[in-house]
Amino acid sequence: MKHQDTTGDNEFNTGISGIDRIGKTNVFQTPEGYFEKFPGNLADHIHAAPSNRNFISSRLYVLAVTAMIAVIAGVLYFVNFTGEKASDPQLTSQEIIDSGVLAEMDEFILVEAFQIEFNQETGITDSDSLAGITDFEDYLIENNTDISLIINEL
Amino acid sequence: MTEYSDSELLEQFRNGDNPNFAFNLLVHKYQKKVYYHIRRIVIDHDDANDVVQNTFIKAWKGLANFREDAQLFTWLYRIATNEALTFLKKKRTAFFIPFVNVERQLSDKLEHDPLIKADELLLKLQKAILSLPEKQRIVFNMKYYDELKYEEMSAILGTSVGALKASYHHAVKKVEKYIVGD
Numbered sequence: 440m441k442h443q444d445t446t447g448d449n450e451f452n453t454g455i456s457g458i459d460r461i462g463k464t465n466v467f468q469t470p471e472g473y474f475e476k477f478p479g480n481l482a483d484h485i486h487a488a489p490s491n492r493n494f495i496s497s498r499l500y501v502l503a504v505t506a507m508i509a510v511i512a513g514v515l516y517f518v519n520f521t522g523e524k525a526s527d528p529q530l531t532s533q534e535i536i537d538s539g540v541l542a543e544m545d546e547f548i549l550v551e552a553f554q555i556e557f558n559q560e561t562g563i564t565d566s567d568s569l570a571g572i573t574d575f576e577d578y579l580i581e582n583n584t585d586i587s588l589i590i591n592e593l
Numbered sequence: 594m595t596e597y598s599d600s601e602l603l604e605q606f607r608n609g610d611n612p613n614f615a616f617n618l619l620v621h622k623y624q625k626k627v628y629y630h631i632r633r634i635v636i637d638h639d640d641a642n643d644v645v646q647n648t649f650i651k652a653w654k655g656l657a658n659f660r661e662d663a664q665l666f667t668w669l670y671r672i673a674t675n676e677a678l679t680f681l682k683k684k685r686t687a688f689f690i691p692f693v694n695v696e697r698q699l700s701d702k703l704e705h706d707p708l709i710k711a712d713e714l715l716l717k718l719q720k721a722i723l724s725l726p727e728k729q730r731i732v733f734n735m736k737y738y739d740e741l742k743y744e745e746m747s748a749i750l751g752t753s754v755g756a757l758k759a760s761y762h763h764a765v766k767k768v769e770k771y772i773v774g775d
Contacts, residue, residue: 458768466711467632473642474628478620481649482613503763550735579770 599665600753606656608769616656620649620650622685623666627673633734634677636699636723644680648673663748670741670749674731686693699723714772721771727762733764 597618598603605615627648632641651672659668671774685695700723703709703716711719722730731750735741736757743754 452641456738458718458765461714461772464711464715465629466709466715466719466736467629467636467638468708468710469628470639470708474624476629477642477645478617478625481620481646483649484646485653520762 600661602657602741603656603665611621616653619656621667623669624649624720627669628664630670631673631677631735631740633722633738634674635680636702636709637706640680644673644676648676651676664745667748670735670745674749677726678731696723717772718768721768724771725767728746729760729764729767732760732769736761 602615602619602622606612606619609615624645628641630647631644631648632638635641635644648669652669655672659665681695700720701721703711704720710720722733725733730751732746735746735749736743741749743757746752746757747754752760
């Protein structure tokens with residue numbers, strides 16, 4: 440097939456004779472009936488696309504919200520629990536005695552230390568004993584108990 | 594099927610009772626031109642099919658706002674070219690494939706794809722075209738196969754007519770050199 444410049448602007452086209460020899464035969468083929476089916480397939484695709492997109496975007500929205508909640512929960516946990524533990528570790532009675540700062544101790548810390556040792560001996564878990572600490576503290580306040588008695592007990 | 598002019602198709606799409614039908618006519622009118630333009634860029638049929646679909650989906654979405662200061666087929670070609678180039682770019686990025694290797698993959702496909710029928714000389718021509726830089730390859734295909742005017746190519750590619758003429762001239766020289774000198 441002879442190449443003809445039908446565009447009317449054949450400047451620079453003079454050197455094309457080498458390619459002319461080969462011609463413009465289309466080497467690319469399509470599956471049978473491709474162009475007959477394409478408009479229908481495209482129409483299906485176009486009309487299916489919005490619902491798919493809504494479904495995908497709604498799933499993405501749920502995922503994003505879940506991830507955000509998880510991150511916020513993680514940050515809150517870290518700030519409220521991990522940080523508190525790091526700055527206020529639980530002490531054993533022996534550590535309190537060794538530290539030599541008994542006089543400056545908060546009653547609650549002493550009560551907590553007493554409770555921990557009591558729990559270790561009796562096998563009561565932390566969650567079971569949580570209410571007990573409060574009760575014990577209330578008892579000490581209501582009865583105006585001398586802390587030195589508890590220290591001696593420890 | 595009656596072939597409508599672009600302005601008739603646009604009129605039917607915008608103001609007719611059935612824009613779907615008007616768009617279907619537009620697809621029938623341009624699908625082969627768009628398909629082969631894209632196929633020459635991406636080589637593989639399945640890839641071309643995806644890119645052609647994306648092209649017409651974008652056209653469907655944008656047709657209501659299409660301004661008639663450009664020709665409809667020029668606009669479609671521009672979308673098609675951008676989609677095809679974006680596809681190749683994504684292919685490189687997704688698989689971390691260097692430019693040369695993508696071209697080599699496409700060149701290998703020419704030899705082994707059952708949907709490509711070419712004798713030795715035609716195959717050599719296609720390989721020569723594939724050896725061109727990407728933009729130059731598109732310019733060559735648009736001029737040589739699609740026989741577009743430089744003004745039309747300029748509107749599609751956003752490149753000056755002078756630069757396109759020079760690009761095509763260099764492309765032809767390189768292709769000839771590849772065929773003769775190989």
